[in-house]
Amino acid sequence: MRQADQLYRFLFENQHIRGEFVQLDATWHEVLARADYPAPVRNALGEAMAAAALLVATLKISGSLTMQIRGEGPMHLLVVQAFSDGSIRGLARWRGEILAGTLSRLAGSGQLVMTIEREEGERYQGIVPLAGEHLNEALQLYFAQSEQLPTRLWLSADGEAAAGLLIQALPGEREDEDSWNRVSRLGETVTGEELRGLDVETLLRRLYHEETLRLFTPSPVQFRCTCSREKIINTLRRLGHAEMSGIIAERGQIDVDCEFCGARYSFDSVDVGALFATDGFPVESDTIQ
Ligand SMILES: [Zn+2]
Numbered sequence: 001m002r003q004a005d006q007l008y009r010f011l012f013e014n015q016h017i018r019g020e021f022v023q024l025d026a027t028w029h030e031v032l033a034r035a036d037y038p039a040p041v042r043n044a045l046g047e048a049m050a051a052a053a054l055l056v057a058t059l060k061i062s063g064s065l066t067m068q069i070r071g072e073g074p075m076h077l078l079v080v081q082a083f084s085d086g087s088i089r090g091l092a093r094w095r096g097e098i099l100a101g102t103l104s105r106l107a108g109s110g111q112l113v114m115t116i117e118r119e120e121g122e123r124y125q126g127i128v129p130l131a132g133e134h135l136n137e138a139l140q141l142y143f144a145q146s147e148q149l150p151t152r153l154w155l156s157a158d159g160e161a162a163a164g165l166l167i168q169a170l171p172g173e174r175e176d177e178d179s180w181n182r183v184s185r186l187g188e189t190v191t192g193e194e195l196r197g198l199d200v201e202t203l204l205r206r207l208y209h210e211e212t213l214r215l216f217t218p219s220p221v222q223f224r225c226t227c228s229r230e231k232i233i234n235t236l237r238r239l240g241h242a243e244m245s246g247i248i249a250e251r252g253q254i255d256v257d258c259e260f261c262g263a264r265y266s267f268d269s270v271d272v273g274a275l276f277a278t279d280g281f282p283v284e285s286d287t288i289q
Contacts, residue, residue, distance in 0.1 A: 002199040004161065006218035007057050007086065010204065013212040015179040016172040021200050022053045022221060023163040024088075030223035031090055032159070034262050038098035039159070040106055041075050045092045046157020047135045050164030052082035052090070053221050054153060055139075058168060059084070063118040069138075071130060073108025074098050081260075087224035089260040102133035112138050114146075152184050156192030163195040165203070183211065225261035232256050232265045233275060241276040248272055 004025035011018050028046055037045060048067055056065040062084050069078040074097070080090035098106070110130040117123050126146045132138045136153050143151040150169040157163070167187055169180050176182075186207050194203060204213055236244060236254070244267075247254050254267040267275070 002197070003218070005221050007053060007221050008200045008218045009057065009216045011214045011216075012179065012183060012208075013214055014175040015183070015211075016170040016174055017180060017183055018058075018168050018170055019204075019213075020054045020057055020166045021164070021203065022050055023161055023196065024049055024053065024221060025161055027088060027221055027223045028157070028160075028162045034260075035091065037092060038094065040098050040100050041078075041092050041094050042159065043157045044069075044075060044103060044106055044135065045078055045080070045090055046162030047155035047164070048078055048080045049082075049088060049090050050155050050157065050162045051135060051139060051153060052080040053086075053088055054164050054166040056082040056084055057219075058151075058166070059116060061116070061118050063116065066113075066115040066117070068113040068115070069103075069107050069110060069130060069135075070113065071107030071110025073104075073106055073110070075106040076108075076110075078107070081226075083224075083226070086219055086221045087226070088221060089223060089225050091259050103135055103138065104130065104133055112142055114142060150180065152187055154187055154190050154195060156195040158192075158196065161196040163192075165190060165195060179211075183208070225258060225263065227258040227261060227263055227265075229265050232258075236267065237275060241272075244272050244275075245269075 004023040005027050008021040009018065028049065031045065031049065032042065052065055052067050059065065064081055064083045066079065066081045070076065075092055075094045077093040080088065082088040107130055112128050112130050114126045115123065126142060128142045128145050130138055131141050136155050139153060140151065151166065153164055153166040155164040165187060167183055174180065190207060194206065200215065244254065248269045256265045
């Protein structure tokens, strides 16, 4: 039976190849309920959500992975943040008319930025030019350029589900030298419909029936936003007291809406006064609430 919003991990026995598979239903609908995305932007965001859920699970860290696409095209920003506890959130921004097309046409020339943050504060960032027609190609290029483990992934999203399959070659000697090529080639035959619609057992049997696989107990994935009043305050502090007092004088209060989840944070003149009473406090460098 198809069980969505679960991250499945599997291993090709004796081949030092691992795999992951995810289908997002409820998680994806939480994101879709918060913005009316044109279909091509929606599908790109869904693919990015599936990819981030897969990639954060390959990291042996407590923390988060943030995938950003910044482009000059109609879809000028896409941000997905996935946490090691299975939480994920995402959004995309676009302008003008959106025509169906490839990622390069949607986002234009731009960058793919991957940021990995450990809970202890350590941070790694990798930036590659946005290349390829689809997100999986851009990500594969990122893996190749940042000299990480050979990784292939296949992604698909529509208005109902977002799904992805990942395989990764682990260090170590393979029992069968050709296994990585074979597993990659078989992965290439997967269709979007299969990714979104099949249960994990059927999908793996269909693709890899000649391989010996070990499937592990899945872990849940869910939409969750990490915004908080505290984080918004840190951002507002950077605006400065004068700027904020000006807005208060004009509008009576300052409203900040979290674009990931729609939560609204309001500040009046008393809040702003209190905020700057502790002036000189260090501010967080994170720009994503
Ligand atoms: Zn939020």
